[in-house]
Amino acid sequence: MVELARSFRAVLERCELVATGTTGKVVAEATGLLIARMQSGPLGGDQQIGAEVAAGRVDAVIFLRDPLTAQPHEPDISALMRVCDVHDVPLATNAATAALILTALGQRLGLADPCARHTG
Ligand SMILES: O=C(CO)COP(=O)(O)O
Numbered sequence: 001m002v003e004l005a006r007s008f009r010a011v012l013e014r015c016e017l018v019a020t021g022t023t024g025k026v027v028a029e030a031t032g033l034l035i036a037r038m039q040s041g042p043l044g045g046d047q048q049i050g051a052e053v054a055a056g057r058v059d060a061v062i063f064l065r066d067p068l069t070a071q072p073h074e075p076d077i078s079a080l081m082r083v084c085d086v087h088d089v090p091l092a093t094n095a096a097t098a099a100l101i102l103t104a105l106g107q108r109l110g111l112a113d114p115c116a117r118h119t120g
Contacts, residue, residue, distance in 0.1 A: 001064050002030040004098055009033065011106040011114045015059075018052060020045035046076040050083045060090040060105065062098045 005012055005027045012033055019027065021040035028035045039045040052058050061084050063077070071077060084091040092098035099115065106114020 005031045008102040042073045046080045050080045053083045062092045
């Protein structure tokens with residue numbers, strides 16, 4: 001997530017960012033981006049972000065899943081993904097898809113080169 005945020009800093013600094021607790025802290029410290037932090041995911045942060053999606057206040061969700069690790073709050077994660085589908089909000093669950101979404105957002109913002117570092 002940090003690598004992605006660094007690569008697309010030019011896009012992200014023009015967005016209102018919200019993240020689950022630990023992710024928001026780590027990315028903010030690594031990049032200097034201003035990020036509103038919800039609860040940690042296992043403590044309800046995914047549900048809080050889901051509520052923002054349901055309220056129509058989110059343009060895109062980037063949720064980088066570790067496909068090899070089971071999460072104790074899997075139902076919360078599924079609910080967040082479902083609410084993105086219900087409201088047709090772009091949802092990235094891997095870095096390649098996230099890069100496509102952030103590139104599109106950057107183009108919409110009029111940035112000539114939304115990605116500072118092309119990591120492949
Ligand atoms: O578990 C998470 C998302 O489901 C992430 O939560 P944290 O950002 O608090 O680690």
